Amino acid sequence: MKTGVVDGLWQGIKYRGGTGHLAFIGHRLAGLGTLLFLIIHVTETSAVYFNPQFYADVVARYQHPVFMLGEIGLVAAVLFHGLNGLKIIAFDWKPDLWSPEREQLWSLVVFGATFALWLPAAFVMGRSLYLHSILMEPAPAAVTPEQVGTGWANVAVILLVAAGLIVAFAASARPGSGRQAAIKPTLETRMWMFMRYSGVLLIPLAYGHVMIKDILHGVHLINLAYVDLYWRFLGWRIYDAALLSFALAHGAYGLKQVSEDYVHAPLRLRFTKYAILAAWLIITAMGAIALVGGVGATLS
Ligand code: HEM
Numbered sequence: 001m002k003t004g005v006v007d008g009l010w011q012g013i014k015y016r017g018g019t020g021h022l023a024f025i026g027h028r029l030a031g032l033g034t035l036l037f038l039i040i041h042v043t044e045t046s047a048v049y050f051n052p053q054f055y056a057d058v059v060a061r062y063q064h065p066v067f068m069l070g071e072i073g074l075v076a077a078v079l080f081h082g083l084n085g086l087k088i089i090a091f092d093w094k095p096d097l098w099s100p101e102r103e104q105l106w107s108l109v110v111f112g113a114t115f116a117l118w119l120p121a122a123f124v125m126g127r128s129l130y131l132h133s134i135l136m137e138p139a140p141a142a143v144t145p146e147q148v149g150t151g152w153a154n155v156a157v158i159l160l161v162a163a164g165l166i167v168a169f170a171a172s173a174r175p176g177s178g179r180q181a182a183i184k185p186t187l188e189t190r191m192w193m194f195m196r197y198s199g200v201l202l203i204p205l206a207y208g209h210v211m212i213k214d215i216l217h218g219v220h221l222i223n224l225a226y227v228d229l230y231w232r233f234l235g236w237r238i239y240d241a242a243l244l245s246f247a248l249a250h251g252a253y254g255l256k257q258v259s260e261d262y263v264h265a266p267l268r269l270r271f272t273k274y275a276i277l278a279a280w281l282i283i284t285a286m287g288a289i290a291l292v293g294g295v296g297a298t299l300s
Pocket residue numbers: 027028031032034035038078081082083085086088089192195196198199200202203206207247248250251252253254255257258
């Protein structure tokens with residue numbers, strides 16, 4: 001006899017729902033994969049404050065081809081999850097537009113758009129992997145303070161303005177063609193809305209971060225001095241704080257939702273939810289302390 005978790009997973013795999021079902025599985029796996037990476041990434045980045053030497057050792061390991069291949073996969077996951085998330089949000093906004101056929105069609109569009117966006121990114125990152133981690137050619141010149149302080153700072157401001165506009169729009173909009181008006185909001189319904197608002201907000205925040213750090217700059221440029229330089233500009237700290245809080249809260253609540261699908265024993269489920277809540281608080285606090293404290297002792 002299968003346990004609740006295994007049975008739940010098995011039912012999910014054997015269900016024959018076509019492209020829409022594939023998109024559902026892809027969305028879930030990509031969301032969980034991104035969350036796993038985010039947890040590792042925030043923990044390791046917070047070491048710039050708590051233990052800079054540890055941070056320097058860890059980021060040097062990211063230049064290994066295996067990690068770089070994982071990073072190329074991560075870009076695909078973030079792209080897919082974000083685009084498919086927009087598809088979900090759009091149908092939630094206008095449920096009258098949803099039909100099984102449209103779900104299949106738009107899932108195909110999402111798969112195609114993900115591939116089209118991922119291909120050039122994979123080329124740039126694959127090229128860097130080949131040149132600097134296999135042929136061992138010297139890494140490109142480091143990012144200069146001028147670039148961070150002028151050109152890239154403008155990017156941070158543009159992305160933050162985009163995020164602000166989204167918040168303003170979200171605050172004034174009502175989803176679901178007015179149907180929800182009669183429903184009294186509960187914590188569950190508010191969190192349902194939060195998953196959608198934060199999802200839209202994460203498009204400029206997460207896509208911008210991935211584009212700059214993973215694709216345009218890449219792991220060969222990233223070290224303690226790089227983080228130190230970036231965080232001298234307040235705009236980037238605010239940007240990273242927004243990304244940290246929204247991405248972690250969105251991912252943690254998503255994980256709670258996923259756990260409800262697979263963990264059925266009430267006590268085990270309650271324990272799982274408290275564990276997720278505790279992990280979310282601890283990791284967010286670590287990231288926030290590092291963002292405020294900046295690069296620790298060895299550089300200053
Ligand atoms: C890039 C923009 C993003 C968009 C547009 C987006 C959108 C969404 C949407 C609409 C949902 C479904 C919520 C529901 O069914 O109630 C969702 C779930 C989820 N998201 Fe995101 N998200 C984004 C980024 C992220 C990031 C950065 C993470 C990781 C930290 C993440 C992790 C998750 C998880 C774990 C779930 C639950 C998956 C499930 O229920 O199958 N998402 N997202």
